[in-house]
Amino acid sequence: MNPDRPTSFAARSLARLDRLQWAAVVAIGVALGGGAGGAGFFLGEAPAWAIFWLALFAGIYWLGYTATPVFDERRPDVSPPRPRRVCDGELLMVDLPGGDFRMGSPASDDLARDDEKPQHQVTLAPFRMAVTPVTAELYREVMGQASTGDDPPVARLPATGVSWLDAVEFCNRLSVRAGYRPCYSRGLLGGWRCDWRADGYRLPTEAEWEYACRAGSTSRFCFGDDPAVLDAYAWYEGNAKGAAQPVATRRANAWGLYDMHGNVWEWCWDWYGSYSSRPARSPRGPIRWKFWAGTRVLRGGSFVNQPASLFVYPPALLRSADRFDGAPEYGHGHFGFRCVRVPPQHVDRSTH
Structure with missing residues (x-):
C-alpha cells in the first residue's frame, strides 16, 4: 500500500x-x-x-x-519509481522502464502538424538513456577533433554541428572505449545497419526518444500544455540568445533527463517517414533500400528556430511529438545527439 x-x-x-x-x-x-x-x-x-x-x-x-476529492481515488496503490541513475562508462544514464505509450499528437491538437498523426499505440522494451546530450568536450575526446560548432570545445556545452553519420561513428568509438560491442556496421550497399542485440551505445529510435521525453506525460510538453513554463525546462529561441547553452542547466523531466526540450535538435536512428495507425512494438522507422537518399529524424527543438519554420509558433517546435528531419551527411549548428544502450540484464550475449 x-x-x-x-x-x-x-x-x-x-x-x-x-x-x-x-x-x-x-x-x-x-x-x-x-x-x-x-x-x-x-x-x-x-x-x-x-x-x-x-x-x-x-x-x-x-x-x-x-466534498470533492483532492486526490484521485483511482490512483494505483503503488506509484512507479523514478528511474535509476547509473554511471555507464563516460556517460551518466538512467534506466528507463519498458511500457506502452501513445506516440504522436491527437487530431484535436491545433499545434500539431500532419506528420505527427495519426497518434498510435507503441510498446517499448527497457533501455538506458544518457541524462544529457553528448557534450562538446566528450565529443572531442572520443573523435579526436572538435564538433563543427565548437572549436575550441567549451565544457558542458552540447556538441553541435554534428551530422547523423558523425553521431553513428561516435557511438561506435565510445562503445569500443567502454569495452562494449559496437552496434553499427556498414552494409553491402554502403549504408549503416544496427545490431540491436549488441551492448554498445547507439542513437535512440524515434519512439524511444518520444517515450523518454514524455516521461509518462500525455501533454504537449513533459510538464504540461502551457508554453509559458518552457523557460524553466528549455533553452530555445525565447531565452537562449541564439546560442547553445551548457547542458543540465534547466529542469529535468520526471525521469531525470535534461534538455529534452530545446538546446539542440537530437538525431534519432529512424529514416523520416509517415506514421501508421496500427499499434507497434519497438518500431525502428521505415525501411529504405536506397541508403544514399532520404532524411533521418531529429527531435526536441533547439536554441534557434530553423529557417524552414519561420512562420511556425516557436514553442510548437519544442513539443514532445514534434518532428524534424535532415540529410544524414549534414550537421547544422543546432544539431546534436544523445546516446542510449540496452541495459546489461537485457543484452543478448548468444553471439558474443
Whole structure:
C-alpha cells in the first residue's frame, strides 16, 4: 500500500478537503456546534461542551465525506519509481522502464502538424538513456577533433554541428572505449545497419526518444500544455540568445533527463517517414533500400528556430511529438545527439 494514502474511512473523508473546504467545514462546524451548545446550556438537557463538540465533529465528518476529492481515488496503490541513475562508462544514464505509450499528437491538437498523426499505440522494451546530450568536450575526446560548432570545445556545452553519420561513428568509438560491442556496421550497399542485440551505445529510435521525453506525460510538453513554463525546462529561441547553452542547466523531466526540450535538435536512428495507425512494438522507422537518399529524424527543438519554420509558433517546435528531419551527411549548428544502450540484464550475449 502507498504509505502516503489514508486508509481508514474517516481519514479518507478528511483527506478530501482542500484549504477552502477546510475553512467552510470549520465555519459551519463552529456555527452548528455553537448553536447546539448554546441551546443545551439554556435548556439544561446536556452539558454544553458535549453537544458543542459532537455537532462540530459531525459537521466536519459529513462535509469531508461529501466534498470533492483532492486526490484521485483511482490512483494505483503503488506509484512507479523514478528511474535509476547509473554511471555507464563516460556517460551518466538512467534506466528507463519498458511500457506502452501513445506516440504522436491527437487530431484535436491545433499545434500539431500532419506528420505527427495519426497518434498510435507503441510498446517499448527497457533501455538506458544518457541524462544529457553528448557534450562538446566528450565529443572531442572520443573523435579526436572538435564538433563543427565548437572549436575550441567549451565544457558542458552540447556538441553541435554534428551530422547523423558523425553521431553513428561516435557511438561506435565510445562503445569500443567502454569495452562494449559496437552496434553499427556498414552494409553491402554502403549504408549503416544496427545490431540491436549488441551492448554498445547507439542513437535512440524515434519512439524511444518520444517515450523518454514524455516521461509518462500525455501533454504537449513533459510538464504540461502551457508554453509559458518552457523557460524553466528549455533553452530555445525565447531565452537562449541564439546560442547553445551548457547542458543540465534547466529542469529535468520526471525521469531525470535534461534538455529534452530545446538546446539542440537530437538525431534519432529512424529514416523520416509517415506514421501508421496500427499499434507497434519497438518500431525502428521505415525501411529504405536506397541508403544514399532520404532524411533521418531529429527531435526536441533547439536554441534557434530553423529557417524552414519561420512562420511556425516557436514553442510548437519544442513539443514532445514534434518532428524534424535532415540529410544524414549534414550537421547544422543546432544539431546534436544523445546516446542510449540496452541495459546489461537485457543484452543478448548468444553471439558474443
